[in-house]
Amino acid sequence: MSAPRIAILPSVEQGLREAVEAGGGAVSDPSEADGLIWTKPRDPEGLKEALAQSPARWVQLPFAGIESFFAAGVIDPDLTWTCTKGAYGPSTAEHALALMLAAARRIHVHARARAWKRDGLGAPERTLEGAVVLIVGTGGIGKALARLLRLLGARVAGVNRSGAPLEGAERTGTTDRLPEMVPEADFIVVAAALTEQTRGLFDSELLARMKADAWLVNVARGGLVDTDALVNALTEGSIGGAALDVTDPEPLPEGHPLWDLDNVIITPHVANTWDMALPSLRAMVERNVARFGAGQPLEGLVDPSLGY
Amino acid sequence: MSAPRIAILPSVEQGLREAVEAGGGAVSDPSEADGLIWTKPRDPEGLKEALAQSPARWVQLPFAGIESFFAAGVIDPDLTWTCTKGAYGPSTAEHALALMLAAARRIHVHARARAWKRDGLGAPERTLEGAVVLIVGTGGIGKALARLLRLLGARVAGVNRSGAPLEGAERTGTTDRLPEMVPEADFIVVAAALTEQTRGLFDSELLARMKADAWLVNVARGGLVDTDALVNALTEGSIGGAALDVTDPEPLPEGHPLWDLDNVIITPHVANTWDMALPSLRAMVERNVARFGAGQPLEGLVDPSLGY
Numbered sequence: 078m079s080a081p082r083i084a085i086l087p088s089v090e091q092g093l094r095e096a097v098e099a100g101g102g103a104v105s106d107p108s109e110a111d112g113l114i115w116t117k118p119r120d121p122e123g124l125k126e127a128l129a130q131s132p133a134r135w136v137q138l139p140f141a142g143i144e145s146f147f148a149a150g151v152i153d154p155d156l157t158w159t160c161t162k163g164a165y166g167p168s169t170a171e172h173a174l175a176l177m178l179a180a181a182r183r184i185h186v187h188a189r190a191r192a193w194k195r196d197g198l199g200a201p202e203r204t205l206e207g208a209v210v211l212i213v214g215t216g217g218i219g220k221a222l223a224r225l226l227r228l229l230g231a232r233v234a235g236v237n238r239s240g241a242p243l244e245g246a247e248r249t250g251t252t253d254r255l256p257e258m259v260p261e262a263d264f265i266v267v268a269a270a271l272t273e274q275t276r277g278l279f280d281s282e283l284l285a286r287m288k289a290d291a292w293l294v295n296v297a298r299g300g301l302v303d304t305d306a307l308v309n310a311l312t313e314g315s316i317g318g319a320a321l322d323v324t325d326p327e328p329l330p331e332g333h334p335l336w337d338l339d340n341v342i343i344t345p346h347v348a349n350t351w352d353m354a355l356p357s358l359r360a361m362v363e364r365n366v367a368r369f370g371a372g373q374p375l376e377g378l379v380d381p382s383l384g385y
Numbered sequence: 386m387s388a389p390r391i392a393i394l395p396s397v398e399q400g401l402r403e404a405v406e407a408g409g410g411a412v413s414d415p416s417e418a419d420g421l422i423w424t425k426p427r428d429p430e431g432l433k434e435a436l437a438q439s440p441a442r443w444v445q446l447p448f449a450g451i452e453s454f455f456a457a458g459v460i461d462p463d464l465t466w467t468c469t470k471g472a473y474g475p476s477t478a479e480h481a482l483a484l485m486l487a488a489a490r491r492i493h494v495h496a497r498a499r500a501w502k503r504d505g506l507g508a509p510e511r512t513l514e515g516a517v518v519l520i521v522g523t524g525g526i527g528k529a530l531a532r533l534l535r536l537l538g539a540r541v542a543g544v545n546r547s548g549a550p551l552e553g554a555e556r557t558g559t560t561d562r563l564p565e566m567v568p569e570a571d572f573i574v575v576a577a578a579l580t581e582q583t584r585g586l587f588d589s590e591l592l593a594r595m596k597a598d599a600w601l602v603n604v605a606r607g608g609l610v611d612t613d614a615l616v617n618a619l620t621e622g623s624i625g626g627a628a629l630d631v632t633d634p635e636p637l638p639e640g641h642p643l644w645d646l647d648n649v650i651i652t653p654h655v656a657n658t659w660d661m662a663l664p665s666l667r668a669m670v671e672r673n674v675a676r677f678g679a680g681q682p683l684e685g686l687v688d689p690s691l692g693y
Contacts, residue, residue, distance in 0.1 A: 179483060342492065350506060
């Protein structure tokens, strides 16, 4: 086939035109495009309008967490959809590690202090060496995180839909094994897609099974955790703490009880900022345009029946 | 030789007696000991008194940073001295990584905030992927840290006394190359021993060569950095920030200017707490008692002429 015609909408982010061309594509108007690169993570309605005026058969989305596009009904199963699942794993895994290390080394406590406070030689700081870490969701984030944790000497367990082994994990279970795996963990990292099946996965029952000093880390989507149940667990001290890059609601409003808890670390959804994401997105666009032009299977294929 | 007689002073920490016996030694009174395990990191005078009443020819110290024992004149070069250099590397490297990730991901800023603050998609958070990290001192800490950083995709450079290559580093230079290596670095991690040669190594001149957004991380000894020069650099904004597990003076007194700077993270010397250290110390004692009994070279030998 000749050079595939690729539209970039709604804005041509830095380097994307060059990425399309490097992949053998021709940047074109949406009205005559074969494929469409959508660059706005939070505008499913805009995409719906663009698609109504375009014959494109393939759409590349710029983020991995695309539940809002499903909710808006824009994911037409007659088209081919790709997102960046997998591509942003390393950056988000790095952020998950930053949150875990901050919790273990009590960076949040020390950052808030204005004095040297130490409880003798046996201070309460912890090491990840030997800690049991349960990774919920074993896609790009989970895989990258498991590698880092193994090098730190942590003991990794994984949970996913199929039970397919997570490399480096001592054990990988299916989601229904969570009730028996949660009580073993010193850290639980939520790195799964938000779907009808996973919404509210960490509810009061599952949280109640956590160790009293275990931390819950969420770098995926706020909706995977029942926020009210989490606030209760934190307030009662039935868990050690929570480190959240994502919240529900998000942004977390001022005055929300989570802001006032000492054993909480909140970062404002910065695990993979646009600046961090762009190089990976550009590389993926180049590869996928080349594959699209050659009629090969695309990377990051969305399965509309699974919702991610 | 028969079982070496080993004294444990001034306190028999958990598991040390068992470690001596597992190494083939007999726990004995200092007055008839061949070797002496000293368990108090901060009491060189106590050790001096103990040695005056003991024929021990070998002394095992419980920490790696033993400059205060040299300063107190207790390191008699006619005896054999071992410290834990190398043994505590992984834990301290983990803390260095925690501080670096906290700086890159601005955990300190977010931990102090009580509201969701984000500067759009292109937020100021950074990733260690692609960052240039200069590790000053390539012993146990530096080696362990280099491995972690490589897995995160950072570009590592090393500096040490001899210029011997640090594994995983793109370049390793001798200490006198610091003036040309410092300007390249996004992060500088101080992980060297404090000696006559390294005291005040990071003075106003070297700090002035740092990138305007680079962070200085110190997990070694406060005395390696000129504190007043550091406060000036931070106040003027000529460097990005400082993350310090050690300070000079230490403990850092209340009201010290470092407590009031937004671009500073201070942890109270907890990179390797006693609880984290004891398993490594026990393992080292067992190995060294066995080597001592067999007349083999000991691990962690101190070179009195070098001061570490």
